[in-house]
Amino acid sequence: MSLNSTNEIDIVKAISSKINDVDFENLSFGSTFTDHMLVCDFKEGHWQKPIIKPYEPFMIDPSAKVFHYGQAIFEGMKAYKGENNSVWLFRPEENLIRFNKSAVRMAMPEVPGSIFIDGLKTILDIERDWVKKGLGNTLYIRPFMIAVGSGVIAQPSTQYRFMIILSPAKSYYSGEVKVIIAEHYSRAANGGIGAAKAAGNYSAQFYPQKLAQEKGFQQIIWTDDATHTKLEEAGTMNVFFRINDTLYTAPTSERILDGVTRKSLIDLAKREGINVDVRSVLVDELIAAAKDGSLKEIFGAGTAAVVSPIVGFQYQGTYYELPKIENSIAMQLKDKLTKIQYKLAEDTFGWTVEV
Amino acid sequence: MSLNSTNEIDIVKAISSKINDVDFENLSFGSTFTDHMLVCDFKEGHWQKPIIKPYEPFMIDPSAKVFHYGQAIFEGMKAYKGENNSVWLFRPEENLIRFNKSAVRMAMPEVPGSIFIDGLKTILDIERDWVKKGLGNTLYIRPFMIAVGSGVIAQPSTQYRFMIILSPAKSYYSGEVKVIIAEHYSRAANGGIGAAKAAGNYSAQFYPQKLAQEKGFQQIIWTDDATHTKLEEAGTMNVFFRINDTLYTAPTSERILDGVTRKSLIDLAKREGINVDVRSVLVDELIAAAKDGSLKEIFGAGTAAVVSPIVGFQYQGTYYELPKIENSIAMQLKDKLTKIQYKLAEDTFGWTVEV
Known part of the structure; x- marks a missing residue:
């Protein structure tokens, strides 16, 4: 039963909506999903026709390669409500480009824009009521791809599933964030997959993060794995340091994710006349700046929290x-960026895209 | 409907067996599965009662953390057929210990031996006919654990599924193996998850391996990610070098998997009076030894292939x-190890365990 299908996408609508059961004032991040999901399978070398259908669990073989070899990538995006029930995306092409870079690095097929972007716009149009008005309210978007082909042999799958699921969110506030600078554990290897939004990069951080939390720190600032002297990322976010009146952030690399929020903040800061220096900051520099008072701010930058200010850091026990x-x-x-995202300020960059 | 259940494990037998449909002479590695699987769920802080039931796909939520954050670990083991229809395991406690080390590193719950080992023995007893007699015939065993809790927030899951699936295999012959020494890509970071049998470690290798294959090489010998000067692993196997009459293999570390085949070969070699030196071999040493003729052998060591001899290697274009x-x-x-595994030679080490 296919209703309202376009030529490119099959659509099967949910019989009823869950929306009235959701308390939009008390949302736990990433745990409530909308009525529909987009599913598109890759097999025999080709992407099949996408379908938008009711959000529900699906069947998968115990030997599916995603379970054994971790072929899985994702993106994090948000939709925003503008005037007159309009719905907006923020730089969705950047997410498509990065998604496909991740796909290449993980030996997975690239997803065409006709599926990723058009699929996203179609499902967002259907779920328009789930995008609530008001600064801080968003519909968090999770496009992801997993290897569903079966077989316990360490080779790339020949079958994949691309999906988009949607989760309504309030502004993400993580409380006071104290961080610890990584002296032993690492996030990424030279020549590894740190620049890909690959599932395995995230679970690899859980244990060091648990250890940090046991010591009273909410996050870890990752350093390079070889020397632990260069500051690279904060948890799952890019990281910025303000020393005197200059903002520093590490250049993207094989070890560092090319964050959309990161690059947007750089452009915004430059427009505002703030000095931005894209270079690796050394742990030693940070300590010296903290000691002489020139270190003014540290903050994480990412889609979920936008900007996450850090109140202090620990290094070598101090x-x-x-x-x-x-x-x-x-x-x-953060204020300038979110106002652009919510269409409350002029988008001189052309970053916002209407659904 | 639970039949023949023990106190500790529920058992639901398949109505009929697929065994007569299987061509045991023409098995593709890891693609055929037996009639049953073991499933054990972890929730509310506890492991539930395991169940052995017909092998089949299962339902999972699209937001399951394994898909988004890669919390997934596994082991590779084999069962061997001895005299009088007896079935044998090889050092299963080593796999249990390593599995739980992987679990800790990936912030997942440890699996008790009463589930892992007893579950394994129970399902192998049921699938006894799938373990075929004859050197080279094995039943490959894949214990694995995945995060099944839902929610797209990068935190450890609170719900997990441990499973054992079984796949009949012929001896694993990979043809002539030429390797390329990694000069850019890497398998593992210092302070990373290289020592864990984590799913994400495997898919991270697929793309570099594809590039190697396009150049005519079947595998990659991984080097340390910081300097690319130390030889560490061969594809998904540990690696040994014979220079003159000494065997060299890298010590296990955060970057190198503590292979059961690796450590068994070291013990066997020592018993046979072969010099074994467990230390990092440098690329420069290897090149020098290849040039002066003292390099005699290179081979990979792992459960699937046992020993995989390498016929040549490329480095910097040569x-x-x-x-x-x-x-x-x-x-x-290889001959000595497999004879112990198949109970064709005396097991002076006490490595074999009857089901």
Whole structure:
């Protein structure tokens, strides 16, 4: 039974909506899903016709390669409600490009824009009521791809499933974030998959993060695995340091994710006349700046939290507290970025795309 | 409907067996599965009662954490047929120990031996007819655990599924193996998850391996990611080098898997009076040994292939062919190890365990 299908996408509508059962004021991030999901299978060398259908569990073989060899990638995006019930995406082409870079690195097939972008717009149009008005309200978007081919031999799958699921979210507030600088554990290898949004990169962080949390820290600032001297990422976010009035962030590399929020903040900061220096910051520099008072701010940047200010960090057993800054650059940039995303400020960059 | 259940394990037998449909002379590795699987769920902080039931696909939520954050680990083991229809395992406690080390590193719950080992023995007893007699015939065993809890937030799951699936196999012959020494890509980071049998470690290798295959090489010898000067693993196997009459293999580390075949070969070699030196071999040493003729053998060691001799390697564009050795140490050790596994030689180490 296919209703309202386009030429490119089959659509099977849910018989009833769950939307009235959802308390939109009390959402736990990433745990509530909308009525529909997009599913598109890859087999015999080709992407099949996508289908949008009711969100539900699906059947999979115990020997599916995603379970054994971890062929799985994803993106994180958001939809925003504008005036007149309009729905907006933020730089979706950047997510498509990065998704396909991840696909190549994980030996998975690339997903064409006609499936990724058009599929996204079609399902968002159907789920328009799930995107709530008001700053901080978003519909979090999770496009992902998994290897569903069966067989316990360590070779790339020949069958894949691309899906888009959607989860309504309030603004992501993580409380006061104290971080610990990684002295032993690492996130990524040179020549590894750190630049890919591959599933395995995330679970690899859970144990070190648990150890950090047991010591009273919410996150880890990752350093390069070879020397632990270069500051690279904060948890699952890119990281920025403000020393005096210059913002520093590491260049993207094989070890560092090319974050859409990161690159948007760089452009915004430059437009605002803020000095931005894209280079690796050394742990030693950070300690020196903390000691002489020139270190003003540290913040993470990512889709979920947008900007996540850090109040202090620990390194080699010493805790360094950051000054409390009125009108911080972190909060200025977050404000400017979110206003663009919600169509409350002029989008001079052309970043926003209407569904 | 539960039949023949023990106190500890529920058993639901398949109505009929697929065994007569299987061509045991023409098995593709890891693609045929037996009639039953073991399933054991972890929820609310506890392992539930395991069940052995017909092998079949299962339902899972699209937001299951295994798909998004890659919390997934596994082991590879084999069962062997002895005299009088007896079935034998090889050092299963080693796999249990390593599985639980992987679990800790990936922030997953450890699986008790009463589930892992007793479950394995119970399902193998049921699938006894799938273990065929004759050197080279095995039943490949794949215990694995995946995060089945739902939610697209990068945190460890609270729900997991442990499973054992079984696949009949002929001896694994990969043809002539030429390898390329990694000069750019890497398998593992310092402080990373290379020592864990985590799913994400395997898919990370697929793309570099594809590039190697396009150049005519079947495998990659991985080097350390920081300097690419130390030889670490061969594809998904540990690697041994014979220079003159000494065997060298890298010590296990955070980057190198503690292989059961590796450690068994070391013990066997020592018993046979072969010099074994467990230390990192440098690429430069290997090149020098290849040039002066002291490099006699290179071979991979792992459960699937046991021993996989390498005929030559490429480094910085130059191909080095290994001498053809009669009565190679690789083949001597493989012969001795498999005879112990099949109960055709005395097991002075106490490695074999009857089901």
